Amino acid sequence: MSRMKPTRRVMLVLCSMLVLGFIYYSSERLHLHVWGPKSQSELDNVFAVGRVVASVYDKQGFLLKADGKLPLELEYKYGNLTKGVCKQGFSAAKMTAIYPKFTKPAPMFLDPNFKRLTKISNYLPPFGIKTQERIIDVILSATQNYGLGSELDSLSCKKCVIIGNGGILSNKSLGPGIDEYDVVVRLNEAPVSGYEKDVGSKTTMRITYPEGAIQKPERYEKDSIFVLSAFKPKDFNWLRYMVFKEKLRGVDGYWKSIARSVPREPSEMRILNPYFTQEAAFQFIGLPYNNGVMGRGNIPTLGSVAITMALHNCDEVAVAGFCYDMSNPQAPLHYYAKDKMSTIKESWTHNIDQEKKFLQKLVKAGVIQDLTNGI
Structure with a gap:
């Protein structure tokens, strides 16, 4: 041979x-x-x-040379639709084109069957629900609602907009356009009253955590869903007090003052699926894994978590008010306060540069639309 x-x-x-x-x-x-x-x-x-x-x-x-073009089969599907018509599955199709590992199905909120979600069962907050199963059961038994509501849940196509809190929103007069979206997501304590011209008046849900929640009950909008994004085990305990309208006992372990009450009925409260925090951190942005626990520079901002949620649950996704211009430290950080861009450098939990690269990929590829052109 x-x-x-x-x-x-x-x-x-x-x-x-x-x-x-x-x-x-x-x-x-x-x-x-x-x-x-x-x-x-x-x-x-x-x-x-x-x-x-x-x-x-x-x-x-992620595809290195993402140019926003769809594969031919999808270009035909969406290219012939009338302008303004909701494009079913559009953001997910765009995302899959630049990130082949993306799979759309991922429940927005936890429901009584949350223990079946094995990917979050293995992680402590903020990336999962490990050690918190019992208290989550108690909370969910009281809320008894686990979606956006019958009207929105029945829509075959949803247009969603995530409103960031950036100063770039000021004087853009985007309010009327924002209110036309099916789902308007707001973050933390960002106010609406007095800023409607720029940020709109509609609020479908407000995602927050104890330290970020609105502390004055009169500032809450009517008919919006209150959504907890838990960053630590103690946050679930706080939500339990809010759901059952009990007097909060013990405030140690929080990094600043927290809301003592939330003017919402239990049926108007939800728990955000922590998978979105996990996916944004470790898969999309590439933050340090740190054995799957919270550590320096491995927590995504709530804005990126909300965008990740929308990619899985909305057909078209837009954002407004996202801008971290670190080259201009004196620029206003928020549209409603006097703090400056330089204050974001004090955060030890986030990696703004890395996160910005992730968002830029989404905008460049047309996965999301940036209404304020700040990303």
Whole structure:
């Protein structure tokens, strides 16, 4: 038997690598996995098979040359729709085009079956619900509502806008346009009253945590859903007091003053699925994993968490008021306060530069629309 020539052996190895790379790429493009992140080892090796494939994507798994163009089959689907008509599945299709690992189904809020969501069961807050199962059961038994409401839940296509709190919103007169969205998401204590011209008057939900919640009951909008994004175990305990209208006992463990009451009925309160915090941090932005627990620089801002939620649950996603111009430290940080951009540098939990790169990918590829052009 004659020995195989070295040149032929090299060619066979290269061909094998190309075939493996093609198979891996195809499986990622056509995957039908259940929602949730891969294991950490899978994340570390996600594009390690085949140099051809690896060169197309960055280390987070995003297409390196994202130009906003849709694959031909999707271009035909959306290109012939009348202007203004809601494009069903549009943001998810755009996201999948630049991030093949994306899978849309992921429940917006926790419901009584939350323990089936294994990807959050293995993590402590803010990335999961580990050790908090019992108190969550108590809270959910009282709220008894786990969606946006019958009217919005029945829509076959939803247009959502996430309103950031950036000073860039000032004097843009975007209010009327914002109010035309099906779902308007606001964050923390950002006020509406007195700012309607720029930020609109409609609020579908307000996502927050104890330290970020509105502290004056009269400032809450009517008919909005109060949504907790829990960053630590103590936050669930706080929500329990709010749901049952009990006097708050003990305020140690919070980094600043917290709301003592929330003027909402239990049926108007929700718990945000912590998977969105987990996915935004470890998969989309690429923050330090830190064994899956909160640490320095590995917590995404609530804005990025809300955008991640919208990508999974809305058909079209827009944002307004997102702008971290670190080159201009004296620029206003918020549209409603006098604090400056320089104060964001004091945060040890966020990585603003890394987060901005993630949002820029979404805007460049047309996954989200930036109404204030601040990203």
